[in-house]
Amino acid sequence: MKTRAVAALVGTALLVSSCGGTTKGDAAPQQSSAPAATANPNAPLKQGLKIAFLPKQVNNPYFTIADGGGANAGKEFGAEVKEVGPSDANASSQVSYINTLMQQRQDAIVISANDPNAVVPALKQAMSAGIKVVSYDSDSGQDGRHLFVNQASAEDLGRTEAQLIAEQIGGKGKIAILSATPNATNQNTWIDFIKDELKKYPDMELVKVAYGNDDDQKSFTETQGLLRSYPDLKGIISPTTVGIAAAARYLSNSPYKGRVKLTGLGTPNQLRKFVKDGTIDGFELWNPGDLGYLAAYAAAALASGQITGAEGEKFKAGKLGEYTVGAKGEVLLGKPTVFTKDNIDDFNF
Amino acid sequence: MTALTEATRPGAGGRGLIDRLTRVRELGIVLALAALFGVTGAVNPSFLSVGSIRDILLNSAIVAMLAVGQTLVIVTRNVDLSISSIVGLTGFGGALVLADHPAVPIPVVIAGCVTLGAACGAINGLLVGMAKVPALVATLGTLYAFRGIDYAWAGGRQVNAADMPESFLALGSRSVLGVPLLALVTLTVLLAVGWMLRNLRSGRELYAIGSNPDAALLAGIRVRRRVMAAFVANGALAGLAGVMWAARFGTVDATVATGRELDVIAAVVVGGVAIFGGSGTVFGAALGALLLTGITSALAVLRVDALAQTAINGALLIAAIVLDRLLALRVAGTLRRRRYRDAR
Numbered sequence: 001m002k003t004r005a006v007a008a009l010v011g012t013a014l015l016v017s018s019c020g021g022t023t024k025g026d027a028a029p030q031q032s033s034a035p036a037a038t039a040n041p042n043a044p045l046k047q048g049l050k051i052a053f054l055p056k057q058v059n060n061p062y063f064t065i066a067d068g069g070g071a072n073a074g075k076e077f078g079a080e081v082k083e084v085g086p087s088d089a090n091a092s093s094q095v096s097y098i099n100t101l102m103q104q105r106q107d108a109i110v111i112s113a114n115d116p117n118a119v120v121p122a123l124k125q126a127m128s129a130g131i132k133v134v135s136y137d138s139d140s141g142q143d144g145r146h147l148f149v150n151q152a153s154a155e156d157l158g159r160t161e162a163q164l165i166a167e168q169i170g171g172k173g174k175i176a177i178l179s180a181t182p183n184a185t186n187q188n189t190w191i192d193f194i195k196d197e198l199k200k201y202p203d204m205e206l207v208k209v210a211y212g213n214d215d216d217q218k219s220f221t222e223t224q225g226l227l228r229s230y231p232d233l234k235g236i237i238s239p240t241t242v243g244i245a246a247a248a249r250y251l252s253n254s255p256y257k258g259r260v261k262l263t264g265l266g267t268p269n270q271l272r273k274f275v276k277d278g279t280i281d282g283f284e285l286w287n288p289g290d291l292g293y294l295a296a297y298a299a300a301a302l303a304s305g306q307i308t309g310a311e312g313e314k315f316k317a318g319k320l321g322e323y324t325v326g327a328k329g330e331v332l333l334g335k336p337t338v339f340t341k342d343n344i345d346d347f348n349f
Numbered sequence: 350m351t352a353l354t355e356a357t358r359p360g361a362g363g364r365g366l367i368d369r370l371t372r373v374r375e376l377g378i379v380l381a382l383a384a385l386f387g388v389t390g391a392v393n394p395s396f397l398s399v400g401s402i403r404d405i406l407l408n409s410a411i412v413a414m415l416a417v418g419q420t421l422v423i424v425t426r427n428v429d430l431s432i433s434s435i436v437g438l439t440g441f442g443g444a445l446v447l448a449d450h451p452a453v454p455i456p457v458v459i460a461g462c463v464t465l466g467a468a469c470g471a472i473n474g475l476l477v478g479m480a481k482v483p484a485l486v487a488t489l490g491t492l493y494a495f496r497g498i499d500y501a502w503a504g505g506r507q508v509n510a511a512d513m514p515e516s517f518l519a520l521g522s523r524s525v526l527g528v529p530l531l532a533l534v535t536l537t538v539l540l541a542v543g544w545m546l547r548n549l550r551s552g553r554e555l556y557a558i559g560s561n562p563d564a565a566l567l568a569g570i571r572v573r574r575r576v577m578a579a580f581v582a583n584g585a586l587a588g589l590a591g592v593m594w595a596a597r598f599g600t601v602d603a604t605v606a607t608g609r610e611l612d613v614i615a616a617v618v619v620g621g622v623a624i625f626g627g628s629g630t631v632f633g634a635a636l637g638a639l640l641l642t643g644i645t646s647a648l649a650v651l652r653v654d655a656l657a658q659t660a661i662n663g664a665l666l667i668a669a670i671v672l673d674r675l676l677a678l679r680v681a682g683t684l685r686r687r688r689y690r691d692a693r
Binding site: 058059060061063064087182208209210211216217218220221222224225226228229231242245246249253254255269270271272273274276 | 393395396398400401404408411497500501503504505506507509510511512522594597598599600602603605642645646648649650651652655656658
């Protein structure tokens with residue numbers, strides 16, 4: 001189902017500001033503070049760690065990139081990183097994989113949970129067998145993992161999307177949102193923050209939230225409907241990769257191209273053509289490769305005893321620099337990156 | 350239904366009467382379409398603008414193409430659930446070849462996709478026609494099998510608009526004399542298949558098989574061969590629809606068209622094709638596709654509350670079917686009375 005692409009859109013990474021001074025491949029342990037109960041911040045990352053990535057679904061481009069980032073990180077610190085997982089994003093399909101990984105005595109499991117609750121019992125068992133568990137992209141229940149690597153906070157994503165569209169239409173005029181399904185939790189959370197941010201722009205009016213159900217055809221139809229029923233529409237925010245691609249494809253061949261601004265969440269490869277032909281001025285996303293990269297480093301730091309997952313602990317994640325564990329064992333990747341025609345060619349995912 | 354079944358069989362009555370009736374058979378759906386466009390246009394005139402009509406034609410082109418193919422199969426009292434997977438497989442395959450081997454000419458890619466689709470259809474045909482597996486079960490199996498091959502092939506890859514040649518993407522958005530190219534392709538196929546079903550022996554035999562498979566066999570019709578041919582043709586059209594999908598949407602991964610088979614079957618049934626075979630036309634099926642697409646577009650334009658849309662969509666669908674059914678019954682009644690009169 002297309003919903004997995006949406007579900008995948010749960011976070012962000014931007015390195016740019018945080019990587020100053022760190023050399024790529026720097027796997028040396030962080031010589032710093034943050035003493036925790038049993039954590040030894042000076043412990044070196046162990047060699048030959050076995051880390052398994054368990055995405056929601058293995059044939060999903062988003063996870064292919066994220067897990068590829070994890071594999072790159074593994075190469076840097078000499079770990080064996082592999083990706084296993086179901087081909088459908090069902091709630092229960094990951095449990096048998098967790099059990100298998102436990103029997104294989106992996107050092108760490110990095111999981112994007114299809115269902116936050118369904119995987120917890122199996123993960124707890126793995127944890128009691130000494131396996132370190134890191135969730136990324138989509139969190140599992142808090143007692144089923146040591147750390148959650150969060151790609152972006154919902155608040156950052158929502159507010160920055162509103163700011164992007166405001167900037168593009170000059171802070172004035174009617175806008176609409178083209179979302180995924182009406183009950184998509186991620187999108188609805190972001191939309192609440194978009195609405196809240198829009199209060200700062202009295203001249204902008206959100207006229208409608210349309211739902212393209214993360215289906216190409218439906219997203220096309222909804223885009224057409226928005227343009228026909230609001231002839232003076234100035235901009236559209238589409239906080240879903242399927243929606244923004246469909247809307248861009250429609251706009252690029254219509255008289256509305258360039259006149260109606262489009263922004264939201266998408267991947268650079270998907271939208272490269274539309275940024276270059278002037279349909280889209282700018283859109284944003286986290287870098288999924290960095291997400292996997294950070295998750296792999298977090299898993300290695302846990303497995304090497306550098307950190308335990310307690311709040312305030314610090315660890316170093318290669319080229320991304322140093323990260324601090326936040327409340328509830330969360331590690332935040334960073335603010336979303338904005339892609340425009342000036343920088344889009346620097347990214348390939 | 351009986352009267353209609355007979356009406357579509359040649360030689361069952363006066364030629365003129367049949368012609369009139371076939372026309373009437375699609376009348377219900379035409380009226381439903383007129384009502385939909387009329388009401389929506391009255392509320393929001395921009396729905397009837399040239400650009401809007403063009404969009405709706407373009408939106409329905411792919412579903413209509415699939416509905417034409419599906420009609421061939423349903424008329425023989427079978428069904429093909431695997432078409433969405435065939436569209437996915439061929440759409441992704443075509444896009445992948447275009448992205449990785451830009452030197453391959455576009456017509457070769459299109460022909461390749463149609464062939465691949467026909468091959469998938471042949472597998473269905475072998476299972477249903479030769480191995481006598483019930484179509485519902487056989488094509489449910491291939492629905493998963495083809496999608497699985499697609500997943501394995503794609504391996505998580507996505508082909509984006511920037512990866513494909515501009516000339517290919519232009520096929521999905523270009524218009525000829527103001528009519529979208531994809532709609533013209535569908536129209537051409539529709540007319541060709543419609544003519545064949547109506548006039549060729551092979552076409553008439555499909556109806557005979559669907560009306561009564563045993564009788565068809567006894568009458569010397571090569572049932573297996575015809576059923577096989579229907580599945581192959583349907584697969585080939587699904588392959589063509591796959592290329593159209595890639596050209597139209599530009600972003601293609603292994604999940605393309607997932608779940609679309611039900612939309613197509615709905616369009617076929619709304620278009621007056623009997624789900625148990627033996628009657629109905631491809632024109633009806635194509636109109637059904639147009640109606641379903643039209644309803645979705647109309648709801649998007651009418652500023653209907655998004656959360657209520659799905660329910661309203663279903664209600665309108667049922668309304669269209671009821672309207673069509675009432676008209677059909679009325680026509681059947683008229684026909685019966687007239688026959689009774691003629692017989693006296």
